Amino acid sequence: MAGPLASYRDTMRRRGAQARREQERCRCRAQETARHVAEYLRHAYGAARVVLSRPVAGEEVPLGPQSDIDLAVRGLDKADYFEAVARVQDEAVSFQVDLVRIEQCPESLHEVIRREGCDV
Structure with missing residues (x-):
């Protein structure tokens, strides 16, 4: 006969597995959204x-309800930046997107982009 501790362990395993599946679904949605936004930026604004960023690209950092998508873009004209930021929010629907122009990033952010980012 299984005791209360065994029942507790089984419940915790099921909850852990469910949480991992939900994390993977959220990460997949965020990555798909990032790809969609990247395509939009390339076609609408000529982004090169x-x-x-790494949190959405990798699996090391769990995504939460307030997680956003951090994108760095090269080739977005300075004059189009604010319009692009607004349009990207419409394209992203369920995620907040933080968009920076690579040309205006400080060197420390350039280094993070080179080290941890992945092209979409």
Whole structure:
């Protein structure tokens, strides 16, 4: 006969597995959204490169309800930046997107983009 501790362990395993599946679904949705936004930026604004930050790209950091998508873009005209930021929010629907122009990033952010980002 299984005791209360065994029942507790089984419940915790099921909850852990469910949480991992939900994390994977959320990460997949965020990555798909990032790809969609990147395509939009390339077609609508002529962006030459769009880089996704590590938290959404990798599996090391769990995504939560307030998680956003951090994108760095090269080739987005300075005059189009604010319009692009507004349009990207419409394209992203269920995620907040933080968009930076690579050309205006400080060197420390350039280094993070080079080290941890991935092209989308």
